[in-house]
Amino acid sequence: MPVPERPERHIGDEQFHDAQVIWDYHQMGQEPRPCSAAIGLGSHDLGVATTAADLFRAGLFPVVVFSGGNSPTTRARFPRGEAVHYREHALSLGVPDEAVLVEPRAANTGQNITFSREVLANAGVEVESLLLISKPYMERRSYATCRKLWPEVDVVCASEPLELDDYIKSIGDEKLVIDMLVGDLQRLIEYPRLGFAVEQDVPGEVYDAYERLLRAGFDSRLIGS
Known part of the structure; x- marks a missing residue:
C-alpha cells in the first residue's frame, strides 16, 4: 500500500508535537469487539x-x-x-x-x-x-x-484508523483540526463539573500541551467561542 502524501505543515514542530500528544490522549486505544x-x-x-x-x-x-x-x-x-x-x-x-x-x-x-x-x-x-x-x-x-x-x-x-497528519489532510485545515483537538480537551476538563460526563484523568503532559496551544491561539472551538 502506498504511503499517503503528508500535508505541508505551517506550524512548528513543537506545536505539532503538542497536537500529537492531545490527539493520542483523545483516543481510547480499545480493540473493537462484538457489541449489542x-x-x-x-x-x-x-x-x-x-x-x-x-x-x-x-x-x-x-x-x-x-x-x-x-x-x-x-x-x-x-x-x-x-x-x-x-x-x-x-x-x-x-x-x-x-x-x-x-x-x-x-x-x-x-x-x-x-x-x-x-x-x-x-x-x-x-x-x-x-x-x-x-x-x-x-x-x-x-x-x-x-x-x-x-x-x-x-x-x-x-x-477511523488515521494518523494525525492524515486526518489533517482529510480535513484540509491544519489550524482548524488543532483548534478542535483543544476544544474537545477543554470539554473533557469542564464537562464533569457540569454533569455532562464522567471525569477523565488528564496527564500533566497533556495539560501542558493544551495550555501551550491555547497561548498560541488555537482557541476557535472553545466553549463559548
Whole structure:
C-alpha cells in the first residue's frame, strides 16, 4: 500500500508535537469487539459512517444508530442532517437498510447518546454492550459522556484508523483540526463539573500541551467561542 502524501505543515514542530500528544490522549486505544449495537456519532466527518460500515461487515454489531441533526458547521455539507447522510453513505457501502436506524434530532453528544438509547429501545433492541463510533479525536469524550448518561452499558470506542497528519489532510485545515483537538480537551476538563460526563484523568503532559496551544491561539472551538 502506498504511503499517503503528508500535508505541508505551517506550524512548528513543537506545536505539532503538542497536537500529537492531545490527539493520542483523545483516543481510547480499545480493540473493537462484538457489541449489542453501535451508535455513529454525527459530525462533519463522513469517516464515521465508513468506519461503521467496515465494522458491521466485520460482524461486530447487528444494528447501528446514526445520530445527528444539523449544526452551523455541518449544515452546508449535510443539508438533510448528519444522520440521514451517514445512513445513505453506509447503505452505499453495503450495509442493509434493516441494520440502520436514524436519530435525526441530536445537537450535541449528550443528545446523541440519550436519543439513540430511546431509538434502540423503541426498536426492541436490548443493549448490554455498545460500540461508539466517532471522529478519532472524540473517542474519549464520547466515552465519558456515555458513562455518565448510560452507566450500565459496556462501552467500546472506535474511530477511523488515521494518523494525525492524515486526518489533517482529510480535513484540509491544519489550524482548524488543532483548534478542535483543544476544544474537545477543554470539554473533557469542564464537562464533569457540569454533569455532562464522567471525569477523565488528564496527564500533566497533556495539560501542558493544551495550555501551550491555547497561548498560541488555537482557541476557535472553545466553549463559548
